[in-house]
Amino acid sequence: MSAVEPRCTIVVGGVAAGMSAATRLRRNDEHRRVVVLERGAHVSFANCGLPYHVGGVIEKRDDLLLQTPTSLAARFGLDVRTRHEVVTIDRDRRTVVVRAFDEDREYEESYDELVLATGARAVRPPIPGAERAHTLRDLDDMDAILAVLDGSSVAVARSVVVVGAGFIGIELAENLTRRGLGVALVEREAQVLPPLDVEMAGLVDARLRAHGVDVRTSAGVARIDADEVVLDDGTRLAADLVVTAVGVVPESGLAERAGLAVGEGGGVEVDPQQRTSDPAIFAVGDVAVKRDALNGQATLIPLAQTANRQGRLVADVIAGRDVVAPPVLGTAVVGAFGMTAATVGWSEKRVRAAGRPVRVIHTHPSDHAGYYPGARAIALKLLVDPRTDAILGAQGVGEAGVDKRIDVIATAMRGGLRASDLADLELAYAPQYGSAKDPVNMLGMVADNLAAGFTDTVQWHEVDEVARSGATVIDVRTPEEYASGTLPDAVNVPLDELRHRHQELPEGRLVVTCAVGQRGHTATRLLRQLGREDVANLDGGYRTWKQAVGV
Structure with missing residues (x-):
């Protein structure tokens, strides 16, 4: 009687989602063949740490290499093959064609389950000279940037333009500034950190400028020349190095060629257990469509934490556990100086x-x-x-x-x-x-x-409308605070005097402001109980209004 061949799961892509799937699957099933095929030269590296090695915060490049094919084979019994690209999928035969770069050959590999963890690729903006710009998605990208910064490829860089002021762009701007370079940060939107609201992002903008970053918002790039970036308005920014960080798109070409369902944004469509339109094929991480927790609609959120969780989940599904992926909230954080x-x-x-x-x-x-x-x-x-x-x-x-x-x-x-x-x-x-x-x-x-219903509020962007409507703005801070700056046409009646002076206030609607909203709430409650029903507190107070309008 011949031995039964163990089931084989092939994982395409060996970074966050892929390696989480492979290692979890091994913990779930010691006898399964688990093959990881990674197009690049490295697996299980800390891509979120790349900007910090560029800036010298993470000093040793090897600290970014969390595992190697050898260590993964020793600990988990995984068959990890770097510089092996899956070029086609035969869904009927459940095989893949693999290109082995170092051996200059192609071969077939059979699977019982296939996990696509191909991630996302950086967007290259369609502008003249974009081929000169660098991106930062993997170790090869990082090494190419460092070659410019260290002068091993061209003259040592002194000026950098970072295109895109999202999370990665801001991390790059900070780390390149710490290296002593002159950094310009160019963003097409009207603010840095477009996922945030303008009054919150303004605080980050101010911190960047305070540390010497030349922040250019509402600015598009017309072209990238040999040593400068030209903006849409004709402004020329010196640039020995240009890095674009304008977003990513799913690496779904392999799935698309195999006839799997792909969404409008390029993500691979999956069910709650990460199955694609082919039940033997799963997709996880940045390549896969997620479901938004607030409206249930399809979304693409390229976050490492989500990728790792999905990799773990799909391994449990393959091993027979009845689990489903929750919708995503898009929780994210970034640091800047x-x-x-x-x-x-x-x-x-x-x-x-x-x-x-x-x-x-x-x-x-x-x-x-x-x-x-x-x-x-x-x-x-x-x-x-x-x-x-x-x-x-x-x-x-x-x-x-x-x-x-x-x-x-x-x-x-x-x-x-x-x-x-x-x-x-x-x-x-x-x-x-x-x-x-x-x-x-x-x-x-x-x-x-x-x-x-204990109180009512108005927002910072409603202040002008409030003034046009004829409402009276009452600033309940101290005279010293009031003298340092206040809302247009605000009348100063300090909170501690309000109980005794409320009859001085004009008839009609009242809007109360203070520093941050706390004293304003107290004043609003007081005035309501003294018979002034049409009264509202400026949410977040003068500080929120000031950081939003930039005065």
């Missing part, structure tokens, strides 16, 4: 563009108790569905404590908590870590006040 910006869910501009109602909350708490040394202000923004109190998204910007607040809100969204529920979360507290009323609790308290 000591400042952190993070986001989860939708932005306000996306909510409004979709025609959905939204309640907006801005706060400016300290990252920990104000009486403990070193407390620093952070800016938080919460987006709430006013009909259901559901959390639609959140953003945070500051020097400390931002990431954990956004992580808490992301967890609340995943668990289906309402915005008002944030007020009752039991979060760790000691003076050096937070406050007895944590910033997340405070967001929940504001959300609860608004949901209960």
Whole structure:
């Protein structure tokens, strides 16, 4: 009686999603053949660390190489083949044709299950001279950039233009500046970090400029010349090195050639268990279509954490476990010269563009108790569905404590908590870590006040309309604060005097402002109970308005 051949799973792509799938599958099934075919020279490398090796923060290149084919074979018994590209898939015969670059040959390999983890490729903008620009997606890209910076390919670079001010563009701008280069950051949109709202992204913009980055927003690139970048308005920026970071698109060509269903954005369509239109073939990571947690629609979110989770999940599905991939929230974070910006869910501009109602909350708490040394202000923004109190998204910007607040809100969204529920979360507290009323609790308290109708708010972008409508703006800060800057035509009545001076206020609608909204809320409650029903608080106070309008 002949031995039964073990099942064989082939994984195409050996970075985040692919290697997570392969190693998890081995833990689930010791007897299965697991073959990983990777087109590049490396597997299991830390591509999120590439900008930081460019900047010298991660000093050793080898620290980016988490595993090698040899180490993966020794520990997991995986058959990992680098510089092996899958060029075609025969779905009827369940075979793939593999091109082995180093051996200059092609061969066939059979599979029982095929996992496509081919990732995404960098977008190259269709502009003259784009072939001169570098991208940063893998170690080869990084080495090519370093060759320019170190002078081993051309003269040592002194000036750099980074095209695209998203997460990768900002990381590159920071790290290249730290190397001592003159860096210009060019963004077609009207703000840096387009996934954030403008008043939040403005804080990052200011930090970049303060550290010498030449930030150019609302600026398109007309062409890339030998030693400069020419913008649409004719501006010429010196550029010994140009790096484009304008986004990625799924590497779905292999799937498309095999006749698998591919979505409008190029992602491979999958079911909740990551199966493609062929039940023997799965797709995971950046190449696969995800489902948005807020509307259930198809989306492409190229994040390493999502890729790793999907790789783990698909291995469990192949091994027989009945699990499904949850929809995605798009939680992301970036650092820039000591400042952190993070986001989860939708932005306000996306909510409004979709025609959905939204309640907006801005706060400016300290990252920990104000009486403990070193407390620093952070800016938080919460987006709430006013009909259901559901959390639609959140953003945070500051020097400390931002990431954990956004992580808490992301967890609340995943668990289906309402915005008002944030007020009752039991979060760790000691003076050096937070406050007895944590910033997340405070967001929940504001959300609860608004949901209960205890107060009403107006937003920073509604101030001009408020003025045109004839409302009176009351600034309840101290005279010293008022003198340092206030909203146009605001009248100063300090909060501590308001109870006794409220009869001085003109009839009609009142809009109250303070520094960050807290005193404004107290004033609004007071005025309502003194008979002034048509009164609203400026959400986030003067600080939010100022950071948005840039005065």
